[in-house]
Amino acid sequence: METEKTVSVLNDLLQITNDRIAGFEKVEGKVWEKYPEIKDEYDRMISQSKMMKNELINLITEKNGTPHDSPSVAGSLHRTWIDIKNSFTIGTIEESTLSNVVFGEKAAMEAYQNALNSGDLCPKSFDLVTEQLNSLKLSYNQFRKIEEYKNN
Template sequence: MKTEETVSVLNDLLHITNDRIEGFEKVEGKIWEMYPDIKNEYDRMISQSKIMKNELINLITEKNGTPEDSTSIAGALHRTWIDIKNSFTVGSLEESTLENVIFGEKAAIEAYQKALESGDLCEKSEKIVSEQLHSLKISYNQFKKIEEYKKKE
């Protein structure tokens, strides 16, 4: 296993984690006024993402790599698409936001699974990425449940 490949995979996950942080921080305040119960979960996910980001940066620097501490082009395009979509949203902004979170979490889960399956991670990196994937799955399932509950209201 080459260190360069490990650093590359970890940097990809760092981009995704930065996309996640930026996406969560972009959610409009109006939603929190109407649904304060969801805000706590968003805040928890932002904090969790920042911890994940620091763990990835540490793994990259331990491999003598340079952390690419930015968002991805795909993430930027997705956020732009969400902005455009939300400007035309006829229904609930909250419902649209939940759908976007679920979409983003699902994409992150898929990227993390691909990283683990790549064979490019050392044992320590694999352990941490696996733990982060577990956290992503928990968040995804929580937001999926919230979305299902809100649809029943």
């Protein structure tokens, strides 16, 4: 297993995690007036993302790599697209925002699964990415429940 490949995959996941954090921060204030009962769960997901970010940075550094600690260009473009889409939304921005969070969580899960399938992770990295993917799945399922809740 080449350390460079492992660091590259971990850096990709770090950027995705930064995209998640940036996306979550965009939701702040848009949803809570209408859905105050989900704020605690949302805050937990932000904390989880920040913890995942630190774990990835630590593992990259441990492998003598340089963490690419910024959101991805694709993530930035996606958030800009969401802003444009929300400006033309017929429904409420809150509902559209929650749908976008579900979409983003699904994309993050797919990226994590692709990282696991790549064969480019050392055993320790594989274990961490598996653990983080499981957390993403819980987050995704929670947001799907929130999205279903908002439709009631």
